Amino acid sequence: MSTGIVVAVDGTSGSGKSSTSRGAAERLGLRYLDTGAMFRAMTWWMLRHAIDVHDAGAVAAHVDLPVLVSGTSPAQPTIALDEVDVSAEIRSDAVNAAVSPVSAVPAVRARLLAMQRAIIEEALAGPGIVVEGRDIGSVVWPQAPVKLYLTADAGARASRRAAETGSTDDAAVERTRESLQARDVIDSERVTAPLTRAEGAVHLDTTPYTLAEVIDLVVDLVEGAKAQA
Ligand code: DC
Numbered sequence: 035m036s037t038g039i040v041v042a043v044d045g046t047s048g049s050g051k052s053s054t055s056r057g058a059a060e061r062l063g064l065r066y067l068d069t070g071a072m073f074r075a076m077t078w079w080m081l082r083h084a085i086d087v088h089d090a091g092a093v094a095a096h097v098d099l100p101v102l103v104s105g106t107s108p109a110q111p112t113i114a115l116d117e118v119d120v121s122a123e124i125r126s127d128a129v130n131a132a133v134s135p136v137s138a139v140p141a142v143r144a145r146l147l148a149m150q151r152a153i154i155e156e157a158l159a160g161p162g163i164v165v166e167g168r169d170i171g172s173v174v175w176p177q178a179p180v181k182l183y184l185t186a187d188a189g190a191r192a193s194r195r196a197a198e199t200g201s202t203d204d205a206a207v208e209r210t211r212e213s214l215q216a217r218d219v220i221d222s223e224r225v226t227a228p229l230t231r232a233e234g235a236v237h238l239d240t241t242p243y244t245l246a247e248v249i250d251l252v253v254d255l256v257e258g259a260k261a262q263a
Pocket of ligand 1: 047137168217221
């Protein structure tokens with residue numbers, strides 16, 4: 035019987051989900067899955083193959099072609115597309131601008147959902163996994179014993195993202211803020227698996243906290259859930 039745990043981390047773009055999820059997974063000895071990277075890789079493939087990302091039918095027609103492999107090490111997460119590492123490419127502005135429409139296509143979500151569940155099931159044979167995204171607690175793994183919903187105010191999110199990319203002038207921060215907010219609107223308003231606070235999810239507004247503090251909070255929640263199991 036499986037003794038592993040699933041920690042579902044959902045939330046808005048730039049709320050600190052990735053750093054928090056990786057840090058907590060490392061501390062807890064769990065695997066880590068970045069589902070956003072899977073949607074980004076799918077988007078990169080569509081762009082590379084000149085598929086119109088605003089044509090849902092065209093995107094759906096190609097959804098089975100990319101060969102995607104997600105590595106689940108929290109210290110070194112990887113994402114390979116057709117056997118080539120695309121960790122850098124999937125963070126490009128072109129992908130940022132196209133990922134929300136691609137993620138709204140039901141056929142894209144269906145294919146990635148099957149892959150995500152298979153990865154989770156495999157991790158459950160061991161200690162378990164921290165999975166981050168938009169619909170993990172609501173759709174991918176609603177039975178997760180620990181669910182988090184992370185948010186942060188728009189200014190804080192833009193400044194953090196800008197610091198990560200090294201573009202810290204006012205105009206760059208403002209562009210980042212607009213891009214994050216535009217994605218949140220599309221991600222929250224789409225019909226299939228929108229970004230939402232899942233039933234039972236603990237809402238954490240990370241604005242006033244350091245990353246180390248948020249990781250401590252998550253580790254405490256998971257330890258508490260394990261003690262109750
Ligand atoms: O977490 P991220 O910013 O890398 O995610 C990129 C996009 O992928 C996000 O704008 C919406 C989509 N996404 C999704 O629809 N569902 C998920 N579980 C994860 C990401």
